[in-house]
Amino acid sequence: DTGVSQNPRHKITKRGQNVTFRCDPISEHNRLYWYRQTLGQGPEFLTYFQNEAQLEKSRLLSDRFSAERPKGSFSTLEIQRTEQGDSAMYLCASSPPEAFFGQGTRLTVV
């Protein structure tokens, strides 16, 4: 048990709907990362927080993606107007500096 919790574990949504995922990191970890992974690929960086500050966001992310970490604890990742290409595993990790991952949220857009 890594201590990082992600909800929901699975999400099936229709194209065009909005979805929101939650990540609860290990309590003493101030860095939090979001990654996306598709089959046969390594995790792809999405964004990164140090406490409540969002320090970096991937240029690959469209404006449909937004993430928050309002109190420096849990984080949410929202995808607006989902597309079939958004189907992937969304992974959250907390650190420092070794990262520990949650079990992920598997998103399927139909």
Add this chain to the structure above:
Amino acid sequence: RKEVEQDPGPFNVPEGATVAFNCTYSNSASQSFFWYRQDCRKEPKLLMSVYSSGNEDGRFTAQLNRASQYISLLIRDSKLSDSATYLCVVQNTGFQKLVFGTGTRLLVSP
């Protein structure tokens, strides 16, 4: 050129064999290095950090060559349970984002 490159494999080896994976990285300012293990449809799990002097954990040995910008993972006396994808991870200065390779798949057979 990808920031972190790995041979995707698969590496097929018999039980008891020794197998080695290499990973190259392009950013000479990279500061921290890790190997993660990922089982099918599971989250990545930290296998070991990689230190400049090299380090060993049981059957696993990791080495770093900063001059040539590569890291390696050696697995001795392979077990069936070692079958997984091994992800090379690089972190740049200031403990910024973790950059993952695509992973090397290992299959250990009886």
